[in-house]
Amino acid sequence: MVALKMNESEPTIFIVDDDEAVRDSLMLLFQSVGMNARAFESGEAFLDQFSMDTPGCLVLDIRMPGMSGLELQNKLNAMHCILPIIFITGHGDIPMAVKAVQSGAIDFIQKPFRDQDLLDRINDAIRLDITHRQELTQTQQIKDKLATLTKREYEIIMLVVDGCANKVIASDLNLSQRTVELHRSHAMQKMGAKSLAHIIRMIVNIN
Amino acid sequence: MTGDSVSKPSHHSNKMSKTKNSSKAQLDALIDAAVDAIIIADDKGCIELFSRSAEKIFGYTQGELIGKNLSSIMPPPYREAHNSYMNNYSETRQPKIIGIGRLVTAQRKDGSVFPIELSVGETIESDKVQYIGIIRDVSERVAIEREKERLLKKNQAILASISDLILELDSNNNITWANQKALVFFGSSLLNSPFSTIFNNTLIPDTSLAEKKKTHKNATSINFNDTPLTTFENIDQWHLNQSGQECLLDWHCQKIKSEQGNPSGMIAVARDKTADYKAHLNLQKAESEAREHRDKLAHVTRLSTLGEMAAGIAHEVNQPLTAISTYAQACHRLLRLSNTKTEVVIETLQKISHQAQRAGDIIHRMRKFVKYKSSMLEKVDVNELISEVLRLTDSDIDRNNIELKHTFFENAVFVSVDPVQIQQVVLNLIRNGIESINANTEPHNTRTINLQTSNIQTIDLQRKHLGAREIEVSVSDSGGGVNKETIGELFNPFFTTKSTGLGMGLSICQSIITAHHGEIKYSPNPKGGAIFSFTLPIALELDNGGVENE
Amino acid sequence: MTRKLDDKSTTLNNMTQKQIAIVNTNKNTPSALKSLLSDLGYGVECYTQVSTLIEITKTHPTDVIIIESDIANDAGLNLVKTFNQLVTPIPTILLTDNGDLLSAVEAMKFGALNYIEKPIADSALAKIVHQACS
Ligand SMILES: Nc1ncnc2c1ncn2[C@@H]1O[C@H](COP(=O)(O)OP(=O)(O)OP(=O)(O)O)[C@@H](O)[C@H]1O
Ligand SMILES: [Mg+2]
Numbered sequence: 001m002v003a004l005k006m007n008e009s010e011p012t013i014f015i016v017d018d019d020e021a022v023r024d025s026l027m028l029l030f031q032s033v034g035m036n037a038r039a040f041e042s043g044e045a046f047l048d049q050f051s052m053d054t055p056g057c058l059v060l061d062i063r064m065p066g067m068s069g070l071e072l073q074n075k076l077n078a079m080h081c082i083l084p085i086i087f088i089t090g091h092g093d094i095p096m097a098v099k100a101v102q103s104g105a106i107d108f109i110q111k112p113f114r115d116q117d118l119l120d121r122i123n124d125a126i127r128l129d130i131t132h133r134q135e136l137t138q139t140q141q142i143k144d145k146l147a148t149l150t151k152r153e154y155e156i157i158m159l160v161v162d163g164c165a166n167k168v169i170a171s172d173l174n175l176s177q178r179t180v181e182l183h184r185s186h187a188m189q190k191m192g193a194k195s196l197a198h199i200i201r202m203i204v205n206i207n
Numbered sequence: 208m209t210g211d212s213v214s215k216p217s218h219h220s221n222k223m224s225k226t227k228n229s230s231k232a233q234l235d236a237l238i239d240a241a242v243d244a245i246i247i248a249d250d251k252g253c254i255e256l257f258s259r260s261a262e263k264i265f266g267y268t269q270g271e272l273i274g275k276n277l278s279s280i281m282p283p284p285y286r287e288a289h290n291s292y293m294n295n296y297s298e299t300r301q302p303k304i305i306g307i308g309r310l311v312t313a314q315r316k317d318g319s320v321f322p323i324e325l326s327v328g329e330t331i332e333s334d335k336v337q338y339i340g341i342i343r344d345v346s347e348r349v350a351i352e353r354e355k356e357r358l359l360k361k362n363q364a365i366l367a368s369i370s371d372l373i374l375e376l377d378s379n380n381n382i383t384w385a386n387q388k389a390l391v392f393f394g395s396s397l398l399n400s401p402f403s404t405i406f407n408n409t410l411i412p413d414t415s416l417a418e419k420k421k422t423h424k425n426a427t428s429i430n431f432n433d434t435p436l437t438t439f440e441n442i443d444q445w446h447l448n449q450s451g452q453e454c455l456l457d458w459h460c461q462k463i464k465s466e467q468g469n470p471s472g473m474i475a476v477a478r479d480k481t482a483d484y485k486a487h488l489n490l491q492k493a494e495s496e497a498r499e500h501r502d503k504l505a506h507v508t509r510l511s512t513l514g515e516m517a518a519g520i521a522h523e524v525n526q527p528l529t530a531i532s533t534y535a536q537a538c539h540r541l542l543r544l545s546n547t548k549t550e551v552v553i554e555t556l557q558k559i560s561h562q563a564q565r566a567g568d569i570i571h572r573m574r575k576f577v578k579y580k581s582s583m584l585e586k587v588d589v590n591e592l593i594s595e596v597l598r599l600t601d602s603d604i605d606r607n608n609i610e611l612k613h614t615f616f617e618n619a620v621f622v623s624v625d626p627v628q629i630q631q632v633v634l635n636l637i638r639n640g641i642e643s644i645n646a647n648t649e650p651h652n653t654r655t656i657n658l659q660t661s662n663i664q665t666i667d668l669q670r671k672h673l674g675a676r677e678i679e680v681s682v683s684d685s686g687g688g689v690n691k692e693t694i695g696e697l698f699n700p701f702f703t704t705k706s707t708g709l710g711m712g713l714s715i716c717q718s719i720i721t722a723h724h725g726e727i728k729y730s731p732n733p734k735g736g737a738i739f740s741f742t743l744p745i746a747l748e749l750d751n752g753g754v755e756n757e
Numbered sequence: 758m759t760r761k762l763d764d765k766s767t768t769l770n771n772m773t774q775k776q777i778a779i780v781n782t783n784k785n786t787p788s789a790l791k792s793l794l795s796d797l798g799y800g801v802e803c804y805t806q807v808s809t810l811i812e813i814t815k816t817h818p819t820d821v822i823i824i825e826s827d828i829a830n831d832a833g834l835n836l837v838k839t840f841n842q843l844v845t846p847i848p849t850i851l852l853t854d855n856g857d858l859l860s861a862v863e864a865m866k867f868g869a870l871n872y873i874e875k876p877i878a879d880s881a882l883a884k885i886v887h888q889a890c891s
Contacts, residue, residue: 018605021530021562028555029533032540063522065605090525091518092858098872101865108862111529115536 011126012056015039016046016072017088018064022111026059029115035122043067043075052081055133057106057125059118062089062096070096073103082132084125088113139206145191146206153187156180160196161203243343250336252277252293264323264344266316277340282314305329305338310345321346372456375463376402376473383472392448392479402475406458409444438462438473443480454481499581501718502628506579508715509631512638513577519602524569527562534559572599575627582625582722586746589622589660589678590615596633597658604656607641613658620662620678623746628719632727633658635712636682636739642705643686643737657683663742677725681740683732697729716741775890776800776818780810781825782832790825790852790882797883799890807836814840814847821870821889822847827854834863841868848889852877 013030015037017023023039030037036056040046044067046058058076062069073085087100087108097108106128107121149157152173159169166184170177193199238245244261248254253276257269265272265280272279278286296302308326315321324343329336366373372389374382380402390397393405442458456477465471513520538555541547576599597604597611604611622629640656659681689697696702698717703710713727720727720741727741777799781788794801804810810822822840824833833851840847848870851861856874864872870889873882 019526019530021558021565022526022533024558025530025533025537029537029540032537032544063606065608068608088529090522090529093518094856094858094861094872094874097858097861098865101862102871107866108858110858111525112532113529115533115540 009055010036011130012054013037013122013126014046014050014056014058014083016041016043016058016064016069017061018042019061022061029118033119043069043072046072047075052079052083055126055129057084057086057122057129059086059088059122062087062100063091070099070103073100073105077103082129082136084129086118086121086125088118135205142191142202142206148190149187150183153183153190156183157187157191157199158203160184161200241341243341246277246280246340246342248277248338248340250293250297250338252290255337261342264315264342265313271316280313280315282312282320285311286314310349313342322349370479372477372479374402374475374477376475378470378472380473389477392446392454394449402473405446406444406475409446452481454479455484456480498722501722502579502581504711505628505631505715505719506577508709508711509627510577511709512631512634512712513573515638516599516603519606520569520573522606523602524566527566527569530562531559531566534562576630578627580627582628584623585626586621586623587626588619589680589743590619592624592626592629593633593658593660593680596630596637599630599634600637603638603641607645607654609641609644609654609656611637611656611658614660616660616662616678620660621746622678622723622743624723624743625719629723629743632716632719632741633680633682635716639712639739640682640684640686640737642708643684643688645686646705647685647687649687653685655685657681659683662745676745677742678745679740679742681738683736683738685732685734685736688731688735688737689729694729698727713739774798774800775820776802777821777823777886777890778810778814778819779803779823779825780807780836781805782807783825783827788825790823793879793882794886797886799886807832811839819847821886822849823852823886824849825852830860834860834867837864837867837869850885850889852882 013035015023015026017026017039018041020041023041027037027039038050040049042064060069060072067075069087069089076083076085084106085100085104086106087097088111089096089108090111092108092110100108106125109118109121146154155173156169159172164172166177166180169175170180173180188199191199191202193202238256239259241258241260244264245256245258246254246261247256253274254272257267257272259269262268267280276290278289281289292303296305304325305327308324311323311325312320313323313325322345324345326341328339328341330339331337366386369386370388371386372392373386374389374397375384377383382397382400382402382405385393385397397405437460439458439460444456444458446454446456448454457480459476459478461474461476462470463472463474534555538552538559541552541555572595593613593615597613600611637656637658644652644654644656659679661679661681663677663679690704693702693704698713699710700714701710702714716739717727720743723743725741725743727739730738730740732738777794779788779790779794779801781803782805788803791801791803802813804813813819814822822836824836826833833853837849837851840849846868849868850870851864851872852875853873854875856872861872871885873885
């Protein structure tokens with residue numbers, strides 16, 4: 001395993017393959033294109049050492065002694081780990097490939113592969129992971145902001161997003177129209193929403 | 208007296224008449240003392256004198272026979288004919304017995320008939336004709352002669368019935384006698400010729416014979432100058448018989464000692480071993496055919512086994528290929544970078560060549576396993592042999608997620624075996640184990656195969672001592688085991704319980720192990736599953752690769 | 758082959774019975790699959806023309822489409838894509854005599870529910886179809 005400085009935020013390619021030479025050559029390949037990579041000789045070792053917070057993707061061998069690639073995939077799914085998986089396999093058998101993709105694998109590549117194909121898939125996967133993570137962060141941020149609203153502000157914002165006019169809300173909640181307007185603008189401020197359309201997008205996003 | 212002649216009184220008168228009393232007494236004493244019986248009869252055959260010896264020989268007293276006719280002491284049919292013999296002689300004077308002496312038969316008082324030697328003389332005194340018979344009991348002599356005759360006949364019969372060729376040589380090694388078989392084989396010109404002419408006249412090996420002779424001691428030539436010939440045994444020579452067939456003779460030669468203990472000649476015996484030899488050749492041929500058959504079958508099943516293992520092997524070859532391809536592509540990229548160090552590239556190229564070697568090894572191992580060669584014994588370490596099999600099954604074991612443990616006997620154990628065939632046995636057993644584990648649907652099914660080699664001592668019943676050391680190899684699995692009812696059929700060809708099985712695996716294993724003087728057996732695994740184990744004789748240390756399977 | 762939409766019994770059945778469409782472009786082989794699935798109580802229709810199938814599914818509810826072919830080809834993959842991109846996608850199952858890994862992975866990535874290589878045990882197939890319908 002080539003020791004590379006781990007950078008939490010920098011996308012990392014995780015390699016899990018029991019074959020030393022395969023691991024080593026992959027490390028060299030990723031190094032040659034300046035990508036961050038870490039290699040593990042087994043699923044167990046990977047589970048032991050990886051961090052869910054590191055973005056990137058997993059290049060996973062199917063057939064390994066001990067925990068198989070598919071088993072590792074299931075474990076990660078059960079942990080709600082969203083790391084995209086690209087399987088690489090020496091002898092592809094169809095049911096395995098079907099299973100892998102059904103369980104969410106990005107791709108299933110046969111060994112030996114063209115380096116560019118693998119790199120392309122990896123880049124796709126990493127991009128996907130980053131977007132995915134960003135989306136997750138965004139929804140989290142929205143959720144966090146929503147949590148800062150008072151009960152009344154929350155009530156009013158939800159009705160606004162549902163398309164109710166201030167007048168309707170006021171009568172519904174038995175408030176003055178002025179009060180509704182005040183709460184609404186406070187809420188919009190707290191949420192950092194610049195327009196009605198913006199707040200609607202935020203709420204739809206978290207749902 | 209018996210015989211076909213009758214004496215007649217002769218005309219010659221005798222000077223013995225008017226003898227003195229003293230001479231008469233002398234004569235009586237003489238007659239009584241004679242060992243031979245003396246009987247005197249007149250011309251009518253009437254007995255006048257019957258000596259004491261006659262009494263002894265015939266069992267009659269003198270008194271019983273004086274005055275009786277001679278026919279009383281003759282057995283029929285001479286008894287009846289005797290009178291006519293005598294009459295005949297009286298008339299013709301043609302003596303048939305008188306003065307001649309003959310071997311005839313007589314009859315004792317008790318009726319028994321016995322051989323006698325009879326000589327008859329006649330006296331004529333004052334016209335009185337007397338016949339004097341002197342009789343010797345020769346029954347003993349005749350009996351001895353008959354026995355001699357019988358022995359001779361017996362020997363002849365024995366010699367005639369013996370299938371060996373027998374020659375008698377004199378002290379100059381000339382053939383003086385040969386039995387019928389020898390005469391037929393070598394031709395009658397053999398008699399009186401020197402033994403060397405036939406013994407040293409072995410076949411000059413022609414093409415067909417050259418082959419046969421290879422397996423035999425080289426033709427022996429005996430130096431016949433040193434007389435007399437020495438005793439020898441078991442010399443095999445090829446000769447041509449009279450009908451032109453090539454025959455293998457096994458010669459033995461034995462001295463005949465004279466009464467003084469000096470060698471007086473030799474007996475040479477040759478046994479025709481051609482038939483034995485041909486049977487031996489046929490047996491060898493049958494054995495080698497059986498071996499070839501087994502080898503071919505083993506090879507075919509190795510091929511099919513490898514076919515089944517192809518997926519795993521492909522995977523195994525694919526690993527180094529993947530590494531090679533990835534290394535090469537990485538190198539390519541690295542070389543395009545300006546800051547790449549040459550050492551990295553050199554190191555990577557070395558790794559590439561190492562991986563290529565690795566792929567080559569897998570293919571080499573595989574080719575070695577499927578290559579056909581007739582079984583050749585090699586002295587190898589069992590542990591080494593099995594480790595090699597494990598390299599072949601590695602990918603299969605991994606793929607099926609099985610844990611394979613092995614416990615090897617700590618020292619190297621050498622056996623004289625055909626390595627590929629023994630590997631095939633181990634491989635078959637491991638594969639059966641894998642298949643059995645896969646077929647086992649029990650929920651808490653562990654997936655392990657245990658391989659063990661152990662040194663065992665067996666008691667050699669024949670020699671009644673500890674010996675015959677063997678190595679035992681056992682393969683146990685955690686599968687479903689063997690159904691009790693089918694245990695007896697396991698090793699039968701084509702017995703299988705698998706939909707895709709051929710049922711040849713164990714049958715081949717058995718024939719291979721048996722051919723290596725070992726045994727293969729099944730026993731249930733106490734922890735569940737099956738144990739298949741086989742033994743092989745341990746090769747003795749001293750030999751240099753040769754087989755010493757005891 | 759057209760379906761009689763006005764047939765009352767068919768319409769009635771459609772309420773309770775899961776509808777399966779089988780496409781088999783290899784016209785010569787009658788589908789053994791059809792009798793198997795019919796026996797299992799599914800409403801089964803066979804199509805040899807991809808275009809007919811596409812037309813029919815626009816108006817006629819179909820729960821699962823089984824794409825049967827002797828070889829895995831682009832046509833099959835395109836169908837998977839087509840039905841997966843509908844506003845309400847229809848699950849597809851590929852059933853092939855000679856599958857290959859690449860097309861299996863492609864099909865799955867295009868959204869096929871399953872990719873099966875023949876031969877397959879009837880019971881296994883029944884299970885897959887049942888899961889696809891629920
Ligand atoms: N380890 C085992 N555990 C349980 N049953 C076994 C085991 N090994 C052999 N058998 C039984 O013995 C039968 C004969 O085995 P054998 O190896 O001769 O043939 P096969 O494995 O069926 O076919 P193949 O010719 O492919 O080897 C098997 O079908 C199985 O029923
Ligand atoms: Mg077998």
